Amino acid sequence: MEPTVTALRERPGVRVVDPIESAQFDLWTASPVRPMSVSPDLFRFPVGNAVEISANRVVVPELTSIYLHGEDGLAGAFDPSDGRLRVEGARTLEINSAPTKLYLRVECPLVVEREESRVMVRFDRRVDVQVGVRSLHDQPAGTITTPESPEDVMRAVSLLGSALKTTSAERSFPTLRGHPPLIETGDVFTVPDGIERPETGVRVEVPAEYEYVYPAVSLAYYLGAEVVPGSQPRLVTEGGFTYDLEGDVGYERRVGRVLRQVFVLDCVVRTEGYYQIALHERHRLEERLDVDAGWLYELPLAARLEQYLDMPYDAVADVVPAWPLTVDVDPSVSSLDAMPFLADELAVIRTTPDQSRSATPTPDMITDFQRTDSTPDLESKGVSSEFVTPDPVSFDTVGRAWIGDDVPVGVTKLTSESLHRSLDVDPDPSPIQIHVVCNDPAMQAERAVSEYYQLNERHQFDITVHTNVETEELRALLAQDADFLHYIGHVIDDGIVCPDGHLDTGTLSNVSVTAFLLNACDSHEQGLQLVEAGSLGGIITLSDIADTVATQAGTQLARLLAAGHTLHTSTTVLQTHLLSGTNWLTIGNPTLSLCHSQSGNPLYLRITDIDDGIFRTEFYAFVSPSHGLGSALKLHIDSETRYLASSKLDTLDLSEIELDEILERNILAIDYNGERYWSDEISASDLI
Amino acid sequence: MKTTRSSCHLFRGGGQETAQVFAQRLEELKQTGCSILVTGTVDSEGFTEQLSLSFGNQTCKQVLVSPYQLSTPDQMLPADISPDMETVRVVTGEQARSTATRGRVGSVDDLAALREAVLDAITELSDEFELEDNDLRVGVQSLDQFSDWADGCGVRRFVQAVSKYVGLVNGTLYCQFRGDSARASEVLDLGLFDARIELRSQQGCVEQRWHLSDEDITTEWVSL
Numbered sequence: 001m002e003p004t005v006t007a008l009r010e011r012p013g014v015r016v017v018d019p020i021e022s023a024q025f026d027l028w029t030a031s032p033v034r035p036m037s038v039s040p041d042l043f044r045f046p047v048g049n050a051v052e053i054s055a056n057r058v059v060v061p062e063l064t065s066i067y068l069h070g071e072d073g074l075a076g077a078f079d080p081s082d083g084r085l086r087v088e089g090a091r092t093l094e095i096n097s098a099p100t101k102l103y104l105r106v107e108c109p110l111v112v113e114r115e116e117s118r119v120m121v122r123f124d125r126r127v128d129v130q131v132g133v134r135s136l137h138d139q140p141a142g143t144i145t146t147p148e149s150p151e152d153v154m155r156a157v158s159l160l161g162s163a164l165k166t167t168s169a170e171r172s173f174p175t176l177r178g179h180p181p182l183i184e185t186g187d188v189f190t191v192p193d194g195i196e197r198p199e200t201g202v203r204v205e206v207p208a209e210y211e212y213v214y215p216a217v218s219l220a221y222y223l224g225a226e227v228v229p230g231s232q233p234r235l236v237t238e239g240g241f242t243y244d245l246e247g248d249v250g251y252e253r254r255v256g257r258v259l260r261q262v263f264v265l266d267c268v269v270r271t272e273g274y275y276q277i278a279l280h281e282r283h284r285l286e287e288r289l290d291v292d293a294g295w296l297y298e299l300p301l302a303a304r305l306e307q308y309l310d311m312p313y314d315a316v317a318d319v320v321p322a323w324p325l326t327v328d329v330d331p332s333v334s335s336l337d338a339m340p341f342l343a344d345e346l347a348v349i350r351t352t353p354d355q356s357r358s359a360t361p362t363p364d365m366i367t368d369f370q371r372t373d374s375t376p377d378l379e380s381k382g383v384s385s386e387f388v389t390p391d392p393v394s395f396d397t398v399g400r401a402w403i404g405d406d407v408p409v410g411v412t413k414l415t416s417e418s419l420h421r422s423l424d425v426d427p428d429p430s431p432i433q434i435h436v437v438c439n440d441p442a443m444q445a446e447r448a449v450s451e452y453y454q455l456n457e458r459h460q461f462d463i464t465v466h467t468n469v470e471t472e473e474l475r476a477l478l479a480q481d482a483d484f485l486h487y488i489g490h491v492i493d494d495g496i497v498c499p500d501g502h503l504d505t506g507t508l509s510n511v512s513v514t515a516f517l518l519n520a521c522d523s524h525e526q527g528l529q530l531v532e533a534g535s536l537g538g539i540i541t542l543s544d545i546a547d548t549v550a551t552q553a554g555t556q557l558a559r560l561l562a563a564g565h566t567l568h569t570s571t572t573v574l575q576t577h578l579l580s581g582t583n584w585l586t587i588g589n590p591t592l593s594l595c596h597s598q599s600g601n602p603l604y605l606r607i608t609d610i611d612d613g614i615f616r617t618e619f620y621a622f623v624s625p626s627h628g629l630g631s632a633l634k635l636h637i638d639s640e641t642r643y644l645a646s647s648k649l650d651t652l653d654l655s656e657i658e659l660d661e662i663l664e665r666n667i668l669a670i671d672y673n674g675e676r677y678w679s680d681e682i683s684a685s686d687l688i
Numbered sequence: 689m690k691t692t693r694s695s696c697h698l699f700r701g702g703g704q705e706t707a708q709v710f711a712q713r714l715e716e717l718k719q720t721g722c723s724i725l726v727t728g729t730v731d732s733e734g735f736t737e738q739l740s741l742s743f744g745n746q747t748c749k750q751v752l753v754s755p756y757q758l759s760t761p762d763q764m765l766p767a768d769i770s771p772d773m774e775t776v777r778v779v780t781g782e783q784a785r786s787t788a789t790r791g792r793v794g795s796v797d798d799l800a801a802l803r804e805a806v807l808d809a810i811t812e813l814s815d816e817f818e819l820e821d822n823d824l825r826v827g828v829q830s831l832d833q834f835s836d837w838a839d840g841c842g843v844r845r846f847v848q849a850v851s852k853y854v855g856l857v858n859g860t861l862y863c864q865f866r867g868d869s870a871r872a873s874e875v876l877d878l879g880l881f882d883a884r885i886e887l888r889s890q891q892g893c894v895e896q897r898w899h900l901s902d903e904d905i906t907t908e909w910v911s912l
Contacts, residue, residue, distance in 0.1 A: 362911045365711045366898070369718060369822075370741050388889050409731045409889055522732075543732030543866075546756040546781070548794070549833060579836055674839040 002048035003100050003133040005035050014053060018100045018135045025098045027131070028059040038130055043103055044069070044092065045274060046166035046176065047132035056126040058104060060119040064097035066112055073276040084113040093121065101134035101175070134165055136175060139423060140340060142192030143182040148333045150208040154227040156183045157217055160343050161224030162195045167301045170273055171222070172266035174628035180221055180340040182420075185333060198224040201238030201302035205230025206245070210331040211351045214339065215252045216245075219259045221343035223305065235309070237302040243309050256348040256395070257313045260320045263346065265296075265308045267630060267644055272297035277632060278640040280650060281319045289315055322396040322647030324623045325568075325590075327414065328352050330404035338403050338416040345591065346629055348397070352390075352404055398622065398647060399568040401590055407524060409542060411585070412568050418536050418588035425514070425536070431460035432594060433482040435513070437474065438467050439489030439498055446488045446519070446551045449558035453484075455667050455680055456562045456595045471503040478511045478530070484561075484594055485513045488554060491520040505529035515567065515592050519554040521545055527587055537567050537588030553579055556669075559678055563667035564597025566590060569622040577604055577620075578669060578676055593625050598666050600627035601645040605662070607672040608651070610688060615654045621645040635662075659684040699908060710898075710905050717882055718822040721858035723851040725878065727869050728887030734894040735864050737912055738887060739827045740766050742862045749775045749813045751826040753806050753850075755794065755833040757782035764829065775817065777809035781833075794837035803846045810853045824859025826850065831863045835875045847880050887912075 003018040013028040014035055035051035042050060060066075066078040068085075069092040078085045088109045095102040104121065106129050111122045123129075141163065146156040163178035170176050181195050202225040206212035212233060220227050225235075233245035235258070247254045268282040272294045285291055289311065296304055327342055329335040331351035342349055388406035402408035403416070436450050450463045469477065474496065477485065490497040495504035496518070505511075505526045511534035518527050518540050527540035539557060541550075556578050560570035568590035575584060597603075601621040609616040623629050623646050632642040635652070643649040654662070663670075663679040670677045672687050699706045726738055743750045743766050752764050752771070761771040761778045771778045781794055784802035794802075806826070813824060828850070834843050847863060854861040862885075865872040869884065878884070884899040888909065895909045 362896075365707075365714055366896075366910070369714045370744060407731075409729050409734075544756060546833070549755075549836065552836070 003135050005049060005051040005131050005133060007033055007035060013059075014051070014131065016098065016100055016102060016131075016133050018133075025100065025102065026061060028061055029053065029055045030057055031055075035131070040132060042130050043105060043132040045094075045101070045103055045132065045134070046168070046170070047101070047103065047134045048165070050130055050132040052128050052130050054126060055123070055129050057120060057122045058129065059115075060095055060097070060121070062097055062119075063114065063117055064095055064119055066096065066119065066121075067094035068092075068112075069094060069274065073274065078112045078119075080114045080119060082114075084111065086111050100136055101132075103130075103132040105130040105132065135178065138179050138344075140179045140182045142195055143184055144192075144195065145184055145186035145188065145190045146336075147187060147189060148185050148336075150210055150213055151229060152189055153183075153210070153213055153333075153336060154206075154208065154229065155189060157213060157220050157339065158226045158228075159191060159195055159197050160217065160221035160340060161197055161200070163221070163344075164198055164224055167198050167200050167224055168273065169266040169270040169297055169304070172263055172270055172630040174630045177222075177344070177346075177630075180343045182340050183336055185336065197226060200224035201300070202226070202305060203228055203236045204234075204245075205236060206233045206251075207231065210333070210335075212251065214329055214331060214335065214351055215255045215349045217339045217349055218343050218346050219255055219262075222259060222263065222346060223301065235305075237306055239302060239306060241302075241306040241309075252350045256326075256350075257317075258309070259346065259348065260323060260395070261311070261313050261316050262305060262308050263630070264316055264320045264644070265291075265311070267632075269293045269296045269304070275632075277642050279632060280641050280643045281321075283641075284319050285316065317395075320395075321629070321644045322398045323348055324397075324629050324646060325399045325401060326350070326393050326397040327401040327403060328390045328408070328411075329402075335403050335416075338414065338419060341416070341419040347401075348395075352402075396647060398572055399590055401568075407528075407542075408585075412590040413528070413585070413587045414590065415531060415588055418531050421534070422536050422589045422592070431462040432484070434461060434463045434484045434486065434594075435477055435482055436463065436465045436486045437469050437477065437488065438465065439469055439487070439496075440547075441468075443488050443547060443551055446554045449486055449555055452555060452558040453562050453594075455559065456564070456598070459595050468499045470500045471498045474498055474503050475508065478505075478508060478513050481512045483514050485516040486554070486558065487516065487518050487520065488551075489520055491518060491523040491526050493525075496520070496523075496526055505533065508533045511535050515588075515594070517554065517557055519550050519557075521550075524585065524587070531588040535588060537586060537590060537592045539567055539571055540585055540587055542585055549579065553584060557584075559667065559669070560602075561594045564593060564595050564602045564624050565622060566593045566624060569602065569624075573602075573604055573622070573669070577606075577671060591625060596626055597624055599633070600624065601631060601633050603662075603666055603668045605668060605670045607670060607687065610672075613656055613688075615656070615659050615684060615687070616651060617654050617659065618651045619643075619649040620647055621649055622647070654684075656684040656688075706905060709903055710900065710907070713900055713903055713905075717860075719858065721821070721855040721860065722882040723847070723854065723861040723863065723880060725872065725876070725881040725884045726862055726864045726887065727867060727872050727884060729866070729868060730887045730889045730894055732866075734887055734889055735829070735866065736764055737894050738885070738896070739764050739829060739862065739864060741912055742827055742860070743769065743825045744822075745769075746775070748823050748825050749817055749819065751777045751779065751806065751809045751813065751824070752829070753779050753802070753827065754829040755781035755802075755837075756830070764827070775813070777813065779805045779809050781837075794834070796838035796842045799834055799837045799842055799846055803849050806850050807853050810850075810857070810859075814857050819857045819859065821858040822860055824854060824857050826854050826859060826861045828861070828863045831865045832867055832871070832875065840875055843875055844877055844880065847876065851880060 005014050012032045016025045033053040038050050038052045040047045040050045063080040068076045093104040108127050109124050144156045146152045160180035163180045164171050165176045202223045204216050204225045204227045208229040233251050235243040245254050271279050325345045325347040327347045328350050400411035401414040403414050454461045495502035506529045516538040521544045523540040527538045567586040571584045604620040606618040631645045633645040634642050668679045784805045886897050894912045897909045898907045
């Protein structure tokens with residue numbers, strides 16, 4: 001399933017085709033070429049396929065920036081605004097606008113220049129040019145079918161690492177981790193051609209039970225490890241190294257720690273590789289540990305893993321980025337088809353405890369204290385029996401999710417159906433279509449969200465505001481293709497309130513709105529039914545909310561989504577930084593986002609002190625679909641230092657000009673003195 | 689005070705001695721009045737269930753405090769108690785707020801107005817009825833919402849003032865905070881409270897465990 005490079009028929013040149021992403025990209029040449037296969041190992045970068053052509057020039061038929069890599073790393077960059085760039089010596093060119101990773105490798109001087117709406121790369125003579133391609137696929141390469149036995153499931157999980165594009169430390173970059181193959185149950189174990197586990201020399205041994213297999217899924221994927229039955233949970237490498245996966249903290253916590261530790265150390269060590277950047281986390285680790293990153297970078301995965309696990313977890317714990325996703329799953333076969341998606345997010349996976357035990361009855365001393373003669377009739381008060389509170393998480397995690405039958409309180413309810421449906425969504429170049437529905441005259445103020453969504457100037461929007469929408473009109477709206485529906489009003493047990501009655505979303509069979517916000521009291525049930533009927537995800541509430549609070553939350557959520565936050569980071573930021581309470585919840589696929597952030601990763605700032613024109617500022621960043629876990633972020637202040645994007649990055653002293661520059665470049669919320677502001681409303685001088 | 693068999697299940701491994709300390713402390717709190725913080729990430733109905741239990745029975749006097757305009761305050765109260773009873777006061781943020789700020793998120797002034805309204809309600813009940821120890825039950829719903837009205841100092845002042853008034857008549861104040869104790873500690877001084885009740889939901893049942901920080905006692909999870 002690797003991308004192909006074939007000669008163009010209609011003109012001289014080659015066409016790169018990525019069959020997984022259904023994407024193609026052309027390079028033109030002056031005369032016809034015959035691509036000949038060569039070894040992908042010619043490239044320093046991981047490539048899935050490589051060919052060689054003979055040419056004196058290559059034209060990229062669109063404006064693109066190009067990275068120029070030398071033997072020692074990144075040597076320079078061409079931007080179309082530069083006009084012309086001459087380069088001496090051998091280079092690998094990275095063409096940034098292609099829908100795949102696309103590299104040209106040549107061993108002669110060259111000139112890169114802009115020609116109208118194209119970029120031309122000219123060589124000083126006709127030379128052999130190696131073309132290397134790697135899929136950026138976020139699509140799984142196929143589906144593994146497995147019987148339900150834990151032993152067979154282990155075999156399937158062992159193949160998730162087939163999607164890794166490299167076994168070097170660079171797989172900590174999100175673009176070098178492909179989407180693992182899907183898993184479904186069936187009578188016979190079958191694997192599509194081309195899905196093979198990389199030979200990493202790492203084995204995970206765990207008892208053959210779902211409770212043990214599921215928590216190891218992300219780690220097995222990231223290590224390209226084989227998962228095999230064993231009496232004691234442990235990691236084993238080909239070098240004979242063993243590592244106890246239970247320790248004194250218990251199996252699930254230990255596995256999560258290993259994943260986070262190995263990942264952050266890979267992020268540090270990779271700075272000796274393709275992109276030799278000044279990484280904040282490397283600097284912090286080197287202050288306390290003797291890390292020979294150059295030596296570690298050259299080691300094969302298994303040997304590097306051994307060195308990593310020789311370091312105590314506590315030595316790296318505070319450098320690990322806030323983990324984007326921690327998921328509690330029901331340890332049964334019903335959770336199996338979600339596993340590839342969780343691995344793709346490198347989620348920390350925990351299994352839900354055995355629910356069969358009943359709680360201890362309330363002791364007399366407590367009932368005496370409360371002094372009640374009878375227990376109130378909870379049934380008549382409508383107390384639901386489906387809610388569940390997940391156990392706390394002992395490490396810094398941004399998003400939490402739950403896979404199971406119950407409604408989790410305070411965390412995302414993930415459904416594997418919505419995850420699977422998300423794979424079928426094709427990129428759509430048309431404007432982002434949003435319907436704002438306001439069915440409560442008292443909440444008209446929230447109609448202003450239509451302006452907030454449009455704050456993101458990187459996108460075009462098509463926003464329609466509807467008021468007093470009746471049931472049939474709302475039914476029709478939900479059945480139409482649209483990116484987002486923002487509902488303002490009320491929800492009762494019978495459905496979404498409309499002027500002529502209510503619309504019960506349980507009666508809908510075909511909802512085409514991709515995502516939604518039901519900003520109304522107790523909207524979880526109606527929201528869940530929207531997801532069941534076709535929506536990919538949404539934001540709902542679990543309780544009564546004062547109208548005033550709902551209005552404020554609705555406007556904040558619109559801004560957060562416009563800033564590029566995913567559904568779950570928008571609710572997290574809302575409740576962590578902007579509005580207290582645990583009323584808002586994400587359901588369906590929590591990683592959906594409406595827009596791209598201007599800087600790739602949405603930001604949040606907290607100004608802790610202003611003194612003599614200097615703003616002491618805490619920076620927080622959040623992962624996004626385009627810049628996932630492992631992305632490195634520059635804050636535009638320090639031209640050298642980059643940070644692993646997730647949660648609190650650093651505290652910096654900014655001048656007024658520097659702060660204004662950040663406010664102008666981003667849509668973000670700012671906290672100062674307990675007050676919250678938005679970057680489009682203020683400048684630095686307003687805070688003094 | 690004797691401890692019953694089920695009381696020992698409150699503590700790991702039987703914990704007879706701990707159970708006695710716990711029971712003794714609860715008895716003291718009943719006699720002297722106390723403030724209890726209720727935290728947890730259960731849904732609103734879980735909090736409602738806890739609040740209705742905390743309000744006791746018809747021998748008690750109840751003050752229900754909410755930042756919201758409550759459409760169904762009777763749901764917050766025990767099954768046999770209605771908001772219309774003369775022993776019951778319902779004080780909401782919407783009532784306490786000035787006309788000028790209606791339709792907007794509350795302010796520090798609104799929180800001060802709410803505080804005065806709660807103190808007035810307590811004063812009325814203590815004037816009208818002879819209150820025994822632990823008779824007055826004041827339940828504050830969604831204390832977390834007030835952090836959008838005022839900063840931590842403002843919220844602390846609210847709790848301190850109400851706690852003081854409740855203590856004067858040896859009543860019990862329950863403040864519900866929707867979130868875990870870490871979140872609560874960002875907004876509140878946990879030292880203001882004599883005890884903390886933590887809620888969770890398991891298999892549809894709301895469970896509780898009690899924390900007495902002064903005695904370093906935490907119970908096992910038990911049903912509400």
